[in-house]
Amino acid sequence: MDTDVAAASAVVMDRLMARQVAVSHSVQQALASDITELRGDPELVQLLGSSVAGNVETIFHALRHDISLGNIEPPTAALEYARRVAQRGVPMEALVRAYRLGHALVIDAAAEEVNAAGLQARIGLAVFERITSVSFRYIDWISQQVVVVYEAERDRWLANRNSTRALRVRELLATPLSVSVSDPDTLTATLRYPMQRTHLAVVMWWPADSELDDGLGRLESALRDLAEAVGTQSSPLFIAADRNTGWGWIPLSVAAATTAVEVVRSHLSGQHTGPAAALGTPLYGVDGFRRSHHQALRARRVAIAAGTGGVTVAGDPGLAAAAxxxxxxxxxxxxxxxxxxxxxxxxxxxxxxxxxxxxxxxxxxxxxxxxxxxxxxxxxxxxxxxxxxxxxxxxxxxxxxxxxxxxxxxxxxxxxxxxxx
Missing domain, CATH: 1.10.10.2840 (PucR C-terminal helix-turn-helix domain)
Known part of the structure; x- marks a missing residue:
């Protein structure tokens, strides 16, 4: 590389690295805004931010210090984000598109700094061409890495889930609330769970950085303890959402439904090492099964955004508005x-x-x-x-x-x- 171009490239990259945090933040916001599948869950959005920041830091350092792509490692957060979106059923196309869109935004930021540096036209063009060439090769390389991780995790996740039951629940939850779902008896037989009851939905999770042995098993056990505490006569339903998160439903009698939320809140609040939990309100039938779950997810989003653990209840005053x-x-x-x-x-x-x-x-x-x-x-x-x-x-x-x-x-x-x- 020409010495003048190398010197100019160092100046431009120093300017870019000085605004690295702002560039990463703007890319994260754009991805969460423009790609529907990547928004909604605050925990997933936070991990997206870490993935973006890791990728931006890696490519900026490679450009600034002339590090060969063969000598760098994929950012840990980028690989973990690929695993997590695979677990959540986010399409691979959304993940790959995120890299294309993020790359375009980084190139725009680089162009701004090349122009702001006041370089001679020949040198400025050479610097921009170098940034474009190296970053394109990086995006091609990292995209292959995350796709491999995504596919492996998706295969593992599908193989390990209780597939028929979990997929039927997800299909039911994906049906718009405005659409009435009939035939509760068939659903009861398929899910082995009584649909013509009042349901209390519970979302439970461990912190994102948890490395627990059998974390999902412990969540399912916690759900059974809750069902016993409220005095249900039927077994609860547990579905794994990802490796740290579980969705649960507790079937309630009319009498138990009146006190179930407070019983569950009290039971969980007394456990200092237990999972965090978000509760819906007890609602009846198939529609109640879905609506209580959506309420619990909304309560969880508030808890994740606030960085709080413990128990968050959808029916608490002001929570729905805050969500x-x-x-x-x-x-x-x-x-x-x-x-x-x-x-x-x-x-x-x-x-x-x-x-x-x-x-x-x-x-x-x-x-x-x-x-x-x-x-x-x-x-x-x-x-x-x-x-x-x-x-x-x-x-x-x-x-x-x-x-x-x-x-x-x-x-x-x-x-x-x-x-x-």
């Missing part, structure tokens, strides 16, 4: 910041002020009622509400609904929607 508003956390974070101002800061003091203001507004702007819930003197509540308005920079009366929604997002998502201190 809908929090579909795009970047927009939610911007809304919280614009609505709450400095009160959206991630500090212990602002957290106390936000919680006091949230309870105060929820209880009809009553200092006395809020004080009883928070175990505070009503004058303390009044003081904190005043301080919260000072931190916000304006009173809450004019846009009270926006403030309540912003406080709800803070309560549910925590630091995920807050600003730095």
């Amino acid at each position: 809908l508003i929090g579909e795009n956390l970047d927009d939610a974070r911007e809304f919280v910041s614009e609505t709450l101002g400095a009160l959206a800061s991630d500090t212990a003091n602002d957290a106390r002020l936000r919680e006091t203001l949230r309870v105060y507004l929820h209880d009809g702007s009553s200092y006395k009622k809020a004080g009883e819930k928070l175990n505070l003197h009503f004058n303390s509540v009044k003081y904190r509400v005043g301080r919260a308005e000072e931190r916000r920079g304006r009173p809450v009366d004019d846009d009270r609904l926006d403030v309540e929604l912003a406080l709800l997002l803070c309560h549910r998502y925590g630091t995920a929607v807050l600003s730095g201190p």
Whole structure:
């Protein structure tokens, strides 16, 4: 490589590496936005971000330090992402398309830096051609690597699943809720699970970095314990979602359905080493089977985005609204910041002020009622509400609904929607 071109290439790559985090983030957002199959599950989107970041870092370092592609290893997160999307049934075409689209966005960023570097036309063109050539070869190579991993994992996953039962459940869940599904007796026979009952859906999972022996077996055992705790007369249904996540349904009698959620919450909350769980609400029949599951998935998305474990319940006040508003956390974070101002800061003091203001507004702007819930003197509540308005920079009366929604997002998502201190 020409010495002038090599020097110019180093300058351009230094500029690109300085904005590496921003480039990776923009690629992740574009992929999750443009490729439908890659969005929806916050945990999967987070892993997509790690995969993108690993690929961008690898190719940038190879270009900057002139490292031969034969001497680099596939990013660990990229291979794990391929395994995970295979487990979730995401089409391989979506994975391959993600690499093509991501490559185009990285090339656009490189072109910006080549132009910004003010190079002579000949040198600038040579630098851009080098970046394009090397990155194309990298994308071709890494695509082959992830496809091999995807196919192997997909074959293994399909072979190990209880195929007929699991596939029938997935077909049932994929049917739009607006479409009524008939013949519950046939479903009962196929799934070996009583469909003409009230169902409590449970989604349970271990942290993404867990390396547990028989993690799925432990989840299934936990589901059986829950069924026993609520006093069900039939066996629960368990389906593996991926190697760390299980979907479950507990068939309930009319009497058990009234207390099942609190029984399950109490049972799981008392286990410090148990899995995280999200619960739907008990609903009847085939439609109830599907709707309770969709509620549990929505509750899980809130828990994953907030980075919380424990038990998240779809029927808890405000959770459904938080799930809908929090579909795009970047927009939610911007809304919280614009609505709450400095009160959206991630500090212990602002957290106390936000919680006091949230309870105060929820209880009809009553200092006395809020004080009883928070175990505070009503004058303390009044003081904190005043301080919260000072931190916000304006009173809450004019846009009270926006403030309540912003406080709800803070309560549910925590630091995920807050600003730095």
